[in-house]
Amino acid sequence: MKVIGARKVKPHKIWRAPRAYKYYMKSYLILLPIFLFALFQGAFLPLNLVLLTVLVWTALRPPKESLLIAFFAGLLLDLGKGYLLGFSSFAFLVFSFTLISYSHRFDSSHPLFLTVFVFISSNLYSLVTNHFFNWPEGLVLAILALIFGFLGKFFLVEIDKEKIKLKI
């Protein structure tokens, strides 16, 4: 504290956001590309990239964060495609929770496990929305999951290093 005249004056504090807060806010930036995917899917894109992104994120990120992402991604997709609001959120939450549950028994971030899971989830989602198994779409998403699974694992090392610095 400074002493000005006879009064003690506390130095002016400048509020800075905690580094952990900034770190978590960056994680939710994934909702921006998810929003774009939802728009494209609503317009013309036949591939369910929103589902792929949610499942890859669930495999590579903490469970609570993944469930929140799944919920909001579902809402965005419902708004983009005109489904009942909450329908896709429900489906994505179920898939994400199943993936999180299996993460204790299998390595859910392993690209091969994720590939199979994405294939099955995509077909189940297609069965409910379009009333048939769209296996070509599932196959394409599975291949993309394999690629992004490998890439995600690589970048995860960088994220883990930052977590260690923040002691999270």
Add this chain to the structure above:
Amino acid sequence: MKKVLPSFLILILTSLFLILTDHYNLISPIQGFFQRPIIRMEEGIMSGYQGILGIIRGLNGQAREAETLRLEGSLRQLAVDQNQLNVCREENEKLKKLLGTPLPPTWKFLMAKVVGLSGEMRIDKGRQDGVKEGMMVISENILVGRVTAVDEFTSRVQKLDDVRTKISVVVKRPASAGASAGKPGGNIQARGLLIGQGGSLILDRVLQSEDIQKGDLVVTSGEEGPPRLDGGETGWLGDLVIGQVEEVLPKSAEVYKKAKVTPLVDYQKLRIVFLVVR
């Protein structure tokens, strides 16, 4: 797992709550507030996508020229058939007046823009425009689909190749020198059931004794009666062209024969459609 379970349950219950409230249209104003800008953005994306598709097709102009010439010929043939159908209809109307049969109300049309094509088709007209479930959607007298779900500002349309599609149809030969043109039902070759199979159309329940060939027109028969607009099982309006027989599938030991049908409507090129308002 135990740490995640409460969050999961809260989010699942929230989702179920949203589903129920949306099902009973309790949150339509809020949903409409968020959907309006999204619909505008999707319209822009669709326009851009169709523009790019047009450019690509233009680049493939040479390869498509022969196909275009063939299609133009088919279109002319269809125009002739349409004219004959109109003649039949006029004769039918006059006969009904003579018999004193009540006539169906005059069809009215509501124009709508296509804003989404993946899965079901989405159009920019909804409940506030008077759209109801079960309304037929057409484009240039060709059947496009039927409205299956209606929001405040948008509606979803079941396309013909949807697996839920089952339409009673008649197969007609395009008018030729030997055909008995002008006679109501004179060139009906067969009757059958058109079924959607996730991307393709199959004409089924055609008797083996009935003759169908490649190029025959598939038209709605209207046998199930007019569509009901209360969301229940609905019929399809009659005399709407759907497509042409592409290939008659090989004979088998079954009672019925099958054929592949190519729809005349190209969903990728659709920008404007019309709802039949009754």
